[in-house]
Amino acid sequence: MQSQIFINQVYVLTRANLKSRYRNTIAGFIWVIMNPLLMFGAQSLVFRKFLQLNVPNYYLFLLSGLLPWIFLVQNVEMCTGIFVNSRTLLKAFPTHPAVYLTAQILDNLINFLAAFFILLLGMAFFAPYPAQGIPYLVFPIIFLTIAATAISWFLATLQVFFRDTRFIVTFVMSIAFYLTPVFYPIAIVPEKYHWVIAINPFARLITPFRDCIYDFNLKTLIESSGAAFVTCLCFIALAGGLWKLKKNAIYFKL
Amino acid sequence: MTQQMPILSVKNLNLVFRVPIRENHSMRDAFTQFVSSPWEIMSPNYDRLHIAKNMNFDVHAGERIGLLGVNGAGKTSLCRCIAGMYKPTGGTINVNGSVRAIFDTQVGIHPDLTGRENAELLVQFLFPGIKRKKAEEVVEESLEFSELGKFVDAPYKLYSNGMQARLCLSLISARPSPLLILDEVFDGADLFFREKIENRVLEMIRQSGAVIFVSHSMDQLLKVCNRVLLINNSEIIYDGDPKEAIEIYKDVKKIEAH
Numbered sequence: 287m288q289s290q291i292f293i294n295q296v297y298v299l300t301r302a303n304l305k306s307r308y309r310n311t312i313a314g315f316i317w318v319i320m321n322p323l324l325m326f327g328a329q330s331l332v333f334r335k336f337l338q339l340n341v342p343n344y345y346l347f348l349l350s351g352l353l354p355w356i357f358l359v360q361n362v363e364m365c366t367g368i369f370v371n372s373r374t375l376l377k378a379f380p381t382h383p384a385v386y387l388t389a390q391i392l393d394n395l396i397n398f399l400a401a402f403f404i405l406l407l408g409m410a411f412f413a414p415y416p417a418q419g420i421p422y423l424v425f426p427i428i429f430l431t432i433a434a435t436a437i438s439w440f441l442a443t444l445q446v447f448f449r450d451t452r453f454i455v456t457f458v459m460s461i462a463f464y465l466t467p468v469f470y471p472i473a474i475v476p477e478k479y480h481w482v483i484a485i486n487p488f489a490r491l492i493t494p495f496r497d498c499i500y501d502f503n504l505k506t507l508i509e510s511s512g513a514a515f516v517t518c519l520c521f522i523a524l525a526g527g528l529w530k531l532k533k534n535a536i537y538f539k540l
Numbered sequence: 541m542t543q544q545m546p547i548l549s550v551k552n553l554n555l556v557f558r559v560p561i562r563e564n565h566s567m568r569d570a571f572t573q574f575v576s577s578p579w580e581i582m583s584p585n586y587d588r589l590h591i592a593k594n595m596n597f598d599v600h601a602g603e604r605i606g607l608l609g610v611n612g613a614g615k616t617s618l619c620r621c622i623a624g625m626y627k628p629t630g631g632t633i634n635v636n637g638s639v640r641a642i643f644d645t646q647v648g649i650h651p652d653l654t655g656r657e658n659a660e661l662l663v664q665f666l667f668p669g670i671k672r673k674k675a676e677e678v679v680e681e682s683l684e685f686s687e688l689g690k691f692v693d694a695p696y697k698l699y700s701n702g703m704q705a706r707l708c709l710s711l712i713s714a715r716p717s718p719l720l721i722l723d724e725v726f727d728g729a730d731l732f733f734r735e736k737i738e739n740r741v742l743e744m745i746r747q748s749g750a751v752i753f754v755s756h757s758m759d760q761l762l763k764v765c766n767r768v769l770l771i772n773n774s775e776i777i778y779d780g781d782p783k784e785a786i787e788i789y790k791d792v793k794k795i796e797a798h
Contacts, residue, residue, distance in 0.1 A: 290669065291668040291669050294664060294668070294669070295664055295665060295668065298660075298661055298664045299649070299661065302649065302650050302653060302657065302661055303650070305653065305657070306650055306652040306653055374644060374646075374647050375647055375649065375665075377643055377644060378642065378643050378644035378645075378647040379623075379640075379641060379642050379643065379647075379665060379666060380623040380624055380625050380639075380641055381665055447565075448564070448565065448566050448567045448570065449565060449566055450566040450567050450568055451567060454567055533627060534557065534626050534627055535557060537620065537625055537626060538557055
């Protein structure tokens with residue numbers, strides 16, 4: 287019964303978020319997905335044309351890394367403040383704080399999927415690619431969504447106690463962008479620096495997308511998905527641990 | 541004669557918060573403290589804030605319990621424990637049925653959406669598990685009762701505090717509940733609407749199984765409650781007749797004598 291209530295509340299809140307964002311218009315929908323599309327356009331121009339990165343089918347390569355990255359950053363930045371911003375509601379009646387967090391994640395997921403598949407479809411016409419890895423995309427998407435939820439949950443809890451968390455998060459994510467192979471392949475990184483990528487949890491979440499779309503190989507995909515799964519478990523343990531420790535104090539500090 | 545099973549049973553309830561003596565409210569503070577005195581941040585000293593001390597009481601069907609006490613006495617924390625928002629440090633809370641609790645009436649779920657759309661959302665949060673058809677009926681009836689007129693289709697963010705309270709109070713008072721917790725719910729309503737909503741809330745209270753009612757208004761406590769728990773320094777110091785509870789509350793010396 288409790289889980290049914292949770293699902294129902296998440297559903298109505300996600301619908302309301304989407305309604306508020308799209309304003310029930312096509313123009314509203316275009317406005318929302320414009321951010322990732324413009325970002326993709328600008329980065330394609332800079333890295334492909336200005337810096338002339340020598341990567342075959344670079345647009346597809348960039349798409350498979352950049353859009354998942356934008357989804358991750360969007361979630362982290364929008365959700366870090368969600369408990370503090372929803373404090374009036376959280377203190378007004380008993381609702382699990384995860385309802386607000388999950389609804390926001392789902393809202394972002396829908397926008398991400400829309401932008402991602404629009405670009406993927408567009409690319410099939412302009413820069414054809416083998417499609418056999420596309421059905422496997424469901425796994426990286428699930429892992430990324432779970433990891434984004436856990437990271438956001440951890441940071442949203444932290445924000446209740448340290449009110450400058452969201453500023454630090456923005457700063458850290460902008461550094462992480464350069465340290466994650468989003469717009470460059472690992473192959474161009476000198477081998478002595480490969481450990482930087484190896485310890486980067488975000489790289490582990492992005493790599494399976496690339497293995498599905500850009501360079502499909504089932505064996506590599508299974509390996510990278512395993513790494514993404516372990517990364518998810520680590521983030522869940524981190525978020526769950528902090529939540530268990532601070533659950534009572536959250537209401538007190540809000 | 542068999543004794544009626546209580547709707548709520550609170551046994552040896554304790555709620556304690558560990559509050560750091562020197563608290564950092566930002567990561568910057570924590571960092572500067574770590575650099576200046578790393579030992580202090582690695583072994584912080586805590587103060588124990590005892591919010592509820594050994595509270596014991598049962599609530600039976602038909603009881604309308606008032607919680608009385610000065611600000612900070614622990615009334616709202618007790619209600620939050622019963623509503624499941626706080627996990628007690630010690631003791632047990634057993635609720636036979638569902639609890640519905642409201643601690644603030646000036647709340648909207650989504651400020652960008654209209655009052656009507658917010659009402660449709662609020663109804664899912666105030667009455668979890670409500671059927672779709674019933675939810676629609678509750679929303680329509682409540683919007684009419686709120687007398688917000690054409691403003692129901694205006695964005696919620698444009699509502700005044702009084703209008704927000706009208707919308708929320710109209711919804712919360714639409715359905716009875718086995719155990720209802722109302723924490724200073726009338727405070728946000730404007731004078732003209734207050735009498736109307738008071739009657740509706742009183743009617744809903746009469747239909748509910750049991751009610752826990754928090755208010756600083758003696759008149760409201762006398763009007764609503766047939767039993768009052770007087771809380772002082774996080775302890776229940778009196779449990780009984782509302783009139784007597786109010787007398788004790790008024791007389792600080794008498795509280796200390798108890």
